[in-house]
Amino acid sequence: MGVRGFLRGENTVAAQRHPQRWPILGVLCLALLTVVLDNTILNVAVPTLSTQLSASTSDIQWMINAYVLALAGLLVTAGSLADRFGRKRFVLIGLVVFGVGSLVAAYSQSAGMLIGARGFMGLGAACMMPGTLAVVMQIFDEEERPRAIGIWTAALSVGVAIGPVIGGFLLQHFFWGSVFLVNVPVAALGFVAVLVLVPESRDPAGGRVDVLGAVLSTVAVIALVYGVISIPGHGWGSADVLGPAAVGVVALAVFAWWELRVAAPMLDLTLFRNRMFSGAVGGSVLAAFGNAGSMFLLTQYLQFVMKYGPLEAGLRLVPLPVSMLVVSTWLNAPLVKRLGVPLALTI
Structure with a gap:
């Protein structure tokens, strides 16, 4: 289960x-x-x-x-x-x-x-x-x-x-x-x-592997975490922080859009309605x-x-x-x- x-x-x-x-x-x-x-x-x-x-x-x-x-x-x-x-x-x-x-x-x-x-x-x-x-x-x-x-x-x-x-x-x-x-x-x-x-x-x-969802989630999380990690060394307004953060936010938004439409989602976002x-x-x-x-x-x-x-x-x-x-x-x-x-x- x-x-x-x-x-x-x-x-x-x-x-x-x-x-x-x-x-x-x-x-x-x-x-x-x-x-x-x-x-x-x-x-x-x-x-x-x-x-x-x-x-x-x-x-x-x-x-x-x-x-x-x-x-x-x-x-x-x-x-x-x-x-x-x-x-x-x-x-x-x-x-x-x-x-x-x-x-x-x-x-x-x-x-x-x-x-x-x-x-x-x-x-x-x-x-x-x-x-x-x-x-x-x-x-x-x-x-x-x-x-x-x-x-x-x-x-x-x-x-x-x-x-x-x-x-x-x-x-x-x-x-x-x-x-x-x-x-x-x-x-x-x-x-x-x-x-x-x-x-x-x-x-x-199980169904088919959601390849696009896997790629998007990985890019989103890595980019966001990298942006947060870079804050102490570069500052909040640095391109080294804002660039990865922006990539992460966009990838996360596309990931959410995709997961709500694909037949076999990698992550069932409807769980968050609970x-x-x-x-x-x-x-x-x-x-x-x-x-x-x-x-x-x-x-x-x-x-x-x-x-x-x-x-x-x-x-x-x-x-x-x-x-x-x-x-x-x-x-x-x-x-x-x-x-x-x-x-x-x-x-």
Whole structure:
């Protein structure tokens, strides 16, 4: 069952409880943890990377943003392709790509090489993330699904919590590339576990691949994200900001026009008529912006201003994601059942 069916309350055979649903959920959380772990580890590694690779401020910015750019630009397209060609298949592809990218990043000889490897890792993350949540919705019924999604969300919080600590420990005891090398065994373990346990699933109403929609969505997101990324270095009124932003807005408008007319859209925009869906998406986007921005700035403040080492800085960041973990794991499902989705999201 896809997101559309979930929102409309459709009850299909695919939405029945899978006998191995909890071990499968654990495996999917491991795959998701791989993605989140790397991004949070990198936050505490910025000062070390700038020294070891003689990286400029712009280089450091792109080491982080190359990953975000690839992930954001390809996420919708990868999710659509996974629905049509197999979610398990795309999770496996994502784990391989992510692992290879991590290996290259660990032994990069220059800032440019590391930036390229980070972009490759973003591609792997884009293949993985949509498939994990889609499988969760497929193997749990309506009663257990809120708790399962809460645990899936908790995996994000765990990655955010332990990433800075693991990164700080590795930087304090090993070479800088270890912050990327640690992803390789985790990705390998996740690959084997997904291969053995996770069932393959597809959208039964898959249809033809919306090639134009995929191109337009990728161009729109990459152009808009690139424009936002360029603001600190060039200023709001710069052509380096306004040009990509204009391209992104036009591509997004054409994408919306096309998706409302094509027979098998890559992204069903009618979902946004559902107030619960639109509110959840909007709230999640704002929360993600706030969380990612605060974690990045806090790691830099603790190391550059407060002069803490990587491990000390990582430990001081733990309370924030731990509180998120507690809420998403133990309080999320009861709040949704008792108060409903809108009020629970507001709280």
